[in-house]
Amino acid sequence: xxxxxxxxxxxxxxxAFALSEKNSVFITSRTPRDLDNFVxxxxxxxxxxxxxxxxxxxxxxxxxxxxxxxxxxxxxxxxGIEATSGKFLNEIYEKYVPDxxxxxxxxxxxxxxxMQSLPTALVINSSNEKLAQELxxxxxxxxxxxxxxxxxxxxxxxxxxxVIAIAAGICNGLELGNNAAAAxxxxxxxxxxxxxxxxxxxxxxxxxxxxxxxxxxxxxxxxSRNFRVGIGLAKxxxxxxxxxxxxEVAEGIGTAYALHDISVKQDLxxxxxxxxxxxxxxxxxxxxxxxxxTK
Numbered sequence: 134x135x136x137x138x139x140x141x142x143x144x145x146x147x148x149a150f151a152l153s154e155k156n157s158v159f160i161t162s163r164t165p166r167d168l169d170n171f172v173x174x175x176x177x178x179x180x181x182x183x184x185x186x187x188x189x190x191x192x193x194x195x196x197x198x199x200x201x202x203x204x205x206x207x208x209x210x211x212x213g214i215e216a217t218s219g220k221f222l223n224e225i226y227e228k229y230v231p232d233x234x235x236x237x238x239x240x241x242x243x244x245x246x247x248m249q250s251l252p253t254a255l256v257i258n259s260s261n262e263k264l265a266q267e268l269x270x271x272x273x274x275x276x277x278x279x280x281x282x283x284x285x286x287x288x289x290x291x292x293x294x295x296v297i298a299i300a301a302g303i304c305n306g307l308e309l310g311n312n313a314a315a316a317x318x319x320x321x322x323x324x325x326x327x328x329x330x331x332x333x334x335x336x337x338x339x340x341x342x343x344x345x346x347x348x349x350x351x352x353x354x355x356x357s358r359n360f361r362v363g364i365g366l367a368k369x370x371x372x373x374x375x376x377x378x379x380x381e382v383a384e385g386i387g388t389a390y391a392l393h394d395i396s397v398k399q400d401l402x403x404x405x406x407x408x409x410x411x412x413x414x415x416x417x418x419x420x421x422x423x424x425x426x427t428k
Contacts (some may be wrong), residue, residue, distance in 0.1 A: 134271060135159075137177035140186030140211075141166045144356030147244035153307045154273035164233045164360055174199060182206050182271065188362045189213025189222060189292070196210060196229050208257070208268050212291030213384040214391035220290040236268055239287040239343035240324035241350035243357075250275045255342050257337045258287035261412055279342065289329035294348040295359040296387030296392060297321035299409050300425075301352035302363020317425075319353045321405050322422075328392075328403060363409075367418050389413055 134156040141162035149160045149170075157168045157347070161177045173283040177183070183205045186196045193215060205229055209222055216347045226235055236259035246253065254277040259265040262280060269278035280289065297318065304314050326339040338344055351357045355364065362383045365375035372386065393410040408421040 134182060136182045136184060136271065137161070137172075137180035138184045138186065139174075139177060141168060141171070143244040144171040144203075144210065145184075145186035147242075148186065151182070151247050151250075151273045151276060152271055156271055160407070169268055178203060178205070180205065182208070182268070183302075184208045184209045188382045189215060189219025189384055190382075192222065193218075193220075193225050196225065199293045200229055202234075204231055205234065206268065207235045207263060208238055209235065212239070212288075212295065214288075214292045214388045214395075216387040216390040216394075219391050219395050221285065221292070223284050223288055232259075234264050236261070237284055237291075239286050239291050239347065241342065241346045243350065243354075245356065246282065246365050250376040252276070254279065254342055254346075255339070256287060258282070258284045258343070260284060266351065268292050269333050281338065281343070283335045283338045283343075283353055286329055286334035287343045289332060289334050289337060290343040290347060292314060292388045293325035293385070293392070293406070294321075294327060294344075295383070296389045296406050296409050297325065297348060297363065298357050298359035299363040299366070299383075299389065299413075300350040300405050302355075302357075302365075303361070303367045303409075303412065304363070304422065305365035307418060307422060309422065313422075313426075314353070317405070318348065324403060324405050328401065331399075331401065333369045359381045362386065365410065366412050372413060385409075386413060 134296045136156050136158045138145050138160040141160050147159050152158050161172055161174050176200055189211050196291050236257050240255035252275045255270050256279045257265040258281045265280035272278050272368055273314050304317050362375050389410045392406040408425055412421045
């Protein structure tokens with residue numbers, strides 16, 4: 134099969150590597166890269182299947198400026214909520230791609246481990262079950278795929294877990310111990326489930342790979358960019374300093390701002406997301422954790 138990967142960062146490169154086990158895979162990005170099978174965007178858009186890893190905060194502009202729908206079958210591998218509009222990715226894509234042609238990838242997946250062909254399991258979420266199964270067949274032997282029709286559940290899990298990972302990184306950076314980390318992550322799971330159900334997500338998505346699986350991975354390891362953001366905040370570094378050190382996008386930052394705006398507008402109780410937002414805005418992380426523990 135002919136697959137085009139849009140985005141040549143770590144995650145896009147990892148997916149290109151994995152999918153090349155069974156398929157002809159091409160890759161492109163905004164800036165030229167010295168990579169095998171790197172081609173132009175026009176060549177990518179001619180592929181039957183597209184895998185999109187453009188960051189959540191950039192996707193609306195990218196689609197408006199670059200995307201041409203040619204009946205491609207699209208797998209969205211980004212995670213996040215647009216900070217400026219509060220839109221989920223499926224809401225952004227619906228202007229450009231019909232529901233029957235699009236699916237969303239979720240589940241625990243560090244790019245570095247995918248590049249080593251280490252085993253994992255992921256979920257392909259789509260209202261079109263046939264498409265989800267078809268996309269699942271493209272994946273390599275070391276990635277087991279499941280299918281689900283709970284697109285909004287996958288969207289909430291994939292976005293929210295990055296915010297909880299920032300909180301867990303703060304907890305780690307403040308050296309509060311494993312007990313505190315376990316309490317924070319488990320309460321984070323409850324919080325993101327409560328938020329998701331308000332949007333019509335299915336409860337079971339939050340205890341599966343998309344929810345608990347991805348959350349526990351992202352919120353427990355410095356391999357996670359968002360976890361490292363939290364560590365940086367705990368050490369008193371600014372957002373700018375943290376992002377310069379990372380050298381890559383941390384989706385949890387934009388999502389924290391989006392969740393804060395949503396919680397204010399809809400009067401939703403999101404205590405962990407709120408404290409992450411306040412810490413990003415300059416609140417002392419010691420005070421944030423203290424306020425969380427006393428609520």
